[in-house]
Amino acid sequence: MPETDRKEAVTVVGAGLVGSLLAMYLARRGYSVEVLERRPDMRREVIDAGRSINLAISTRGLHALRQVGLEAEALKHAIPMRGRMIHSAKGELTYQPYGKDDSQHINSLSRAWLNKFLMTEAEKTGRVRIRFKQRVSHADFETGALTVHDEATGQTRHEEGRVLFGTDGSGSAVRQEMDKVPGFQATQEQLGHGYKELTIPAGPGGTFQMEKHALHIWPRGSYMLIALPNEDGSFTCTLFLPWKGPVSFESLDSPARLEAFFEEQFPDAKKMIPDLVDAFFSRPTGSMVTVKCAPWRVGGRTVVLGDAAHAIVPFFGQGMNCGFEDCVVLDGLLGQHGRWEDVFADFERLRKTNADAIADMAVENFIEMRDSTGNPRFLLEKAVEKVLLNAFPGEFVSRYTMVSFSRVPYRLAYEVGAIAGGIVSELTDGLARAEDVNLERAGQLIRGRLVPFMKEHADGFRTEG
Template sequence: MGERNEAVTVVGAGLVGSLLSVFLARRGYSVEVLERRPDMRREVIDAGRSINLAISTRGLYALRQVGLEEEALKHAIPMRGRMIHPPKGALAYQPYGKDDSQHINSLARAWLNKFLMSAAEATGKVRIRFNQRVTQADLATGSLTVLDEASGQERQEAGRVLFGTDGSGSAVRQAMEQVPGFAATQEQLGHGYKELTIPAGPGGAFQMEKHALHIWPRGTYMLIGLPNEDGSFTCTLFLPWKGPVSFESLDSPAKLEAFFEEQFPDAKALIPDLTEAFFARPTGGMVTVKCAPWRVGDKALVLGDAAHAIVPFFGQGMNCGFEDCTVLDGLLEQHGTWADVFGTLERLRKTNADAIADMAVENFVEMRDSTGSPRFLLEKAVEKALLNAFPGEFVSRYSMVSFSRVPYRLAYEVGAIAGGIVSELSEGLTRAEDVDLGRAKQLIQERLVPFMKEHADGFRTQG
């Protein structure tokens, strides 16, 4: 599978590119990484545009393969469920899993990216070059035209195997668009996002529940908050770009203050610089990218957001990209040709990446709208009752996506079956405790068990 010490190029030193470089270096490859931005370990860049990460089983498994999980978890905060903040009235807590052992983890994106860059360099096989913009890629030969943005000098880089991990606006993917038969779609979400901060209280105290992902669901829009190591919360406001309640409509400090006072009064009380931060920080956009193929022969491959950018509402963008790296590493173990490895990776990952992209959009509707409804709360409680009453037989989509390595496509399909069972059993109920477990067992045996038996191989891929 390529010669040991073969030199390869990775475009993009973000989360996926940095982790991929560690995997490649451990296999003996010499890796040059070209990163468009300055070195974030030495300069502050892109402040105010980082939705916190929720790392879960798939991402942690990838880090474990290269010995980095333990250190990452030292900087992570377990989030055991959602804390729902209604406009008025009591908070409502929704656990993520069957018990507290099933949780996702809040992790600062900038910390993790710096950690992975340093881990890549520590292999002695990875060289990261910053301020390097790829302006052209000849995918027939793998050669690149690169602009050094610090010096203004442009140069040619000789052809070698090329990995594009350069995000949703990938230069490598754009070069692939010139190849006959390549197709890409980009769907912009009608919502943007703005980052705000709830600072730590006195002595670094958390001013809200530390071990929860906080959500203020309001129908067509929402606010979320994730805990940080220092006691603060990174909050993200998701609003339509245009419309009666939108980034366009909140065009003055007075309108913004009134909006928060009406919709998010408890959050407003904890954000001291609301107006200043809102108007000073950029508004980010969100896009779903799907493309095919992901490769050009044995010359180039796109991974992570470059191949499959997804919206952030299932907390799986990074986890999915890290899983790409895990699968690639397993294929390198088998020592095929690059063309074999690239082709097999795309076959294994494309359908799963499409599935999580669709689930992420669906979860946006659930988070901003359904989480506040009594029916949704009842169904979640019934789902938890079934998870505990029928371990190994009843599974939920959320638990499979977040707490296992079952392929996303299977999780999507099983989730539809399991959701139908929960919906049926919830009809006419006012309390989850009254669910008919006899009927539940019958439905699970009729609908879920046969499907899981049919796809048994996929369900063995547990984290």
């Protein structure tokens, strides 16, 4: 089939992570790309801090970068996180590996660094022009025409009809315009928790004050603190609390209450955050939302992707990875179809069910991280899971492994994970130590329940990891 017309100029709204990467993919296929970004150029102006959660880039995101030759450079700035380090209220540490061995790890990466890097690399193609302080106020989906307000000059202009890609995040202006189209539906589910970013600075000589190669978690039931390592030896910490309630952002309304709370719940972290009070009260409190919408497209003129189509909460570390995978899938379809309408229809068909699946898994993982990671039964099940991963390679797989260390479709990972989780739970009943798990019984359960399902959906497992 002929490809869509490469001479056509296209518009990408949003120069965040997904928009910048998408611009590169489109440029690589020969399109002239205009990117409209509402914020200032973060490479030249300081953007308000305190609203970014560090990235955990894994197999899906790295694969997307590899396709445009950027994986190696990104990994130079990444820190492998091989497991979770759980901190009890008494300061006791428990380590939970992510995979069957250290080769299976996720990577901590600076959101700001990656965004700047992708914008610069997109511009280097010679086919991408990024315009900053540009706010899209209206879109005509019949003609593709845009009304754009230049916040630097105060002027408003109308741009001629183009194919439009909305990559402008969870509060997408493009999606809000699509909401006016008959039949369009969108839901935004606000999490009852907010988040506050804090920092554990580097120790003397740029040393790490905690284990460098771990994602640190202080699970406390209805709330938690996490920390991810940075290149300079510091850790970016994120405190997740309910908005309201006995222990909440609302209740921590004075320096004394904040310090008493940290001293009781996170004493080891408190010792490493010298500016706790100033940082807490000066930095904004972020909100988290799950966005689902349908359809993702309007004819052959407009499509939304990334957070604009499917914003998810950050607790599986897959928001950016999922958005980057959108770019890979869309790019593949550009080589197969001659009409934008066919590209967009196939894109939504392939991606929406998977985006919905990872959105649901992200909420479930939040509950796991804050409630279960310190639970003895949970720790035993994770240990049993690791035994099975090593004892039955190719036959037993875990949900986390498939989501983070493969490119198996999210929907399939969700379903397989449910079967695998049931097997682990059954084998853990009455068990005192993971090494005592009945491998004969395990083999029967795996080959009776899991293997047949995987064979039935074998095509999905052929996706390269």
